[in-house]
Amino acid sequence: MDRRFAFCSRSLSVFFLIMLSLAIIPPAQAASDVVFQLNNQGLTLLSSNRFNLGPLTCFLSPWLYTVYTEQEQTSYGLKEGGVELGLGNFQLTAGRQITTFGPGRYNFPLLGPLGGGLTAQGLDKIAYSFQTKRLNYEKLYAWVPTDDDSRLLLGQRATYDLGPLTLGFGETALAKTGLPYFYYLPLPLIPVGVYQLIAEHEQLPEAKGGLNILAEIDLTLRIGSNFKVYGGYLIDERPRPYLPDGLSPGDWQNTAPDSKPWKVGYQAGGEWNRPFGISGVKFYTEYTRINQFTYTASDPFFTYSYKEKPLGGPLGPDSDQLNLELATTGEDTW
Template sequence: MTGIALTAILGAFLGGGWVPPGHPLSEWIRHSETMSGEIAPGTGPAQIRSGVAGSLPDGLLDMLKRLSLPGAGGAREVTGLGRFGATLLCAVEAEDSTSTETRAGTSVEAFLEPVPGLQLRERLSVWASSDENSPGGFTPFHEGAEQGRHLYVDWGYASWRRGGFEAALGRIPQIWGPGRFTSLLISDNSPPLDMLRLYWQPAGWLRFTGLTATVDSDSSTYLCAHRLDVVPYRWIRLGFSESILFSSDGLELAYMNPVIPWYPVQWNEREDDNAMLCIDATVFPARGLSAWGELLIDDLQYQTEWGRPHRLGWTAGAEWTAGATAFTGEYTRIDRFVYSQKLPRNYYLHHGSIIGSGLGPDCDRATLGISTAEAWPLVVSLRADHSRHGEGTVYEGFPDSLLTDYGFPSGTVEHSTGAVLGVSYYPGGPFEAHATGGMRWTRNLDHLPGEESSEAEGSLELVARFGL
């Protein structure tokens, strides 16, 4: 393990903050990993690392810090409270597609550290729109009975850190894996889960993450997941993850045990639970170049008499950076029946959305992206993708027997090709502006042979961010 003693490879974060998922600049955390070769853990939301200084334009790095720390860039000492910071965000957006829609929202994010090591973080959002869609950067998950106004706690948790150990309790966003455009096991496709999460980093090259979360309190459904990030050499990061979604009258202590593999537990004791394995690797063969792969194992059939198919998902991608420009390509394929299960209560869903990849089963997608901050304070991105969706969905369950020759993708395949151009402007101070324009073409729409559609859309969003 050459080079391990040189640095705490998985540590050294600036301020301990993270850029909110969905912000246009969040992708630059991963770009900076390729640019600098500074390896980060395979869990997110992505954090800013001290080693990326010099790899990004100074203005961009300062903006990433500002986004990640409540108080519009930092916290201050308050007598009797400790360190405190808060940010007020206001946004207005207009979008033109088949009709013109308007949206507006505001959020308050707060940070409190009453004593060193103990932190409390929360973000509360409220938004309204003419089409019931959220403005850019706001969570779309709230679906209240009263249309027009949406109130949501995006995240809120308390954490305690001592040395290489951290425990956190509350609603915490999580993204696991190296994928740039989607994550297979845990992503931000569904609302953040309410959880108990543990981090432990006994050495600079090794980091453990474990969580136990409530998926649906009404049906007593829970999710347990754990992950090891290993950096055996300075040019590679390996990730080993496992999750299990189960229903129970009470918490299963066997699944809350973070140090044992859960698949044999559910196989021998609770065959009705939905267990998954995930293995990923990211390599950095040279500064400015990275490649990654991720394999999700929902089910491997080692008994052939029932004719059941394997249920796998995988992603492969690569990125090349030159200066402040990143070129990214990624392909993802997810087999039919992945994320599903024979019992509907054990579908891999949270509030009706897949906890893993939003692509869903019976689908594949190729994506190309270019992002540049060479003209900072302008940031420009261009993304194009082509996807194929078969007729399989997470809601079809998993039959007891099935011939494996059903094709991929299955049935009448919906083909979708799209491109979107995004331009963001950060003039300094509290203001920022985001504009997008895109086009999407679809063939066999909704799996109807010959049904076609084409749709153009554009949007403009103005944002103000104030420290309180």
């Protein structure tokens, strides 16, 4: 009798928990779409799939590319794939996902997709992000090994909304494994340079030559409800001014260009909704410049690339790009 009672009690408990979970967790939702691109080189297919179950979201986006040649060749890959847990204004992500750092529309000099087009791929990462009324923040840890060594990419980006003005800051660091533990702490808004200063103060040998930092600052200005402009400045390595021997403190000079190049990049762009009062139309423009030797390093380990593609997007060193786009919106055109 006692065993039957215990069995019935456990069964009722399990049934109650199942019914409670069904009442709390909303019904599962799924969405998918397929995009294709056909040109004289071949056919590309991209399938984007999302599955939502309460606060948990699973996403998967494989692609297939067929080249038209005498010997037809087909390749495939994974653009994105992973899980995301959303708890209010906090999100935790694990898997492969495209991440962009910067205000741009076409290029993201600090961190962008690997490659371009439908076959562009994200990074394999663990990340978290949160939003407040004015602050948006994301921190990530991505696995970007070389052919011979293990390598991590540490990154964070924050934007602060001041009404018509938005300030942005981002940084990434290619890091060797084996750095002191505090480099990997998931604390928000602390620049990696602070950890560098701590390591130098404590004279920790394992931190010497252990990472390479890139940083970016940007500004977005909204003028009315239909117009905004933005600009960004990327710093890979910018030589510090120096004082030659025998000169006064007011005679600081920049390092000669042939000694230490300015490995920087900059970007400016704008967005104009309903130009000249034309409804249903939006105009975009953007210019991006990456200086020579940017993303490169004397130690190949710290070259800012992964899978032979720049981590800052399709633009490599000593390149620039101007984009002009006129697009229609959901409003009635003309």
